[in-house]
Amino acid sequence: MQERQWITARRSGLDALAERLAKQLQEVRVEREELAIAERVLNPLAEQAQADVEAVAPVSVGVAGRAVLLIPHRSDAADEGALPAGYRRILAIVPEADGPVQVKLVGERLGLDASVCGRLEPLRAKMTKLADRGRLHKRPDGRFTARP
Incomplete structure (x- = not known):
């Protein structure tokens, strides 16, 4: 008699587990569908962003087998557009300050x-x-x- 009770209890436990797993599987399917939609939306945007980056890509050279970005001297290239975006953001923040700025302030404004x-x-x-x-x-x- 105990064996039948064990079997009934085990079957009940497995049914509950199967129900939880089915619910989790449905949630996974819904999330995968949402991700597929997001991917279809973001891919064209990412391609456009990459094209924009390549259009103003900074000059890089190889040093000891590694790519190194060249940050031109101010006199060599007055246009800040030739600089990588991170450097341009720094150059935009420093003049906005009322006076000399510490690295910490610039970092905070950059969200670091x-x-x-x-x-x-x-x-x-x-x-x-x-x-x-x-x-x-x-x-x-x-x-x-x-610099003025």
Whole structure:
């Protein structure tokens, strides 16, 4: 008699599991359909964005087998459109400030998490490179200003 009770209980448990799995499977199918629609919408947009990026692609060269972006000196190319987008955003933020800006402020305006140690170092390197190329001025206190 106990064997029949076990079988009945096990069958009931499996039926409940099958019902939960069927519900999960239906949710997965719905989400996959939504993703397929999103992909059909986003693919043309991504292709257009890629074409836009390639139209203003910065010049890169190979150094030791690695591609390196060239950030031209201000005197060589006065047009900021030749710079990568990240550098152009930096150059747009610095002049907006009332005075010299710290890297932290620029990072916050770019949406970087300034509370994490070392998160701003790549930004500091970019800003220093822009200063070295004559596009920004780096003050002795480490803050940056726009070049006139």
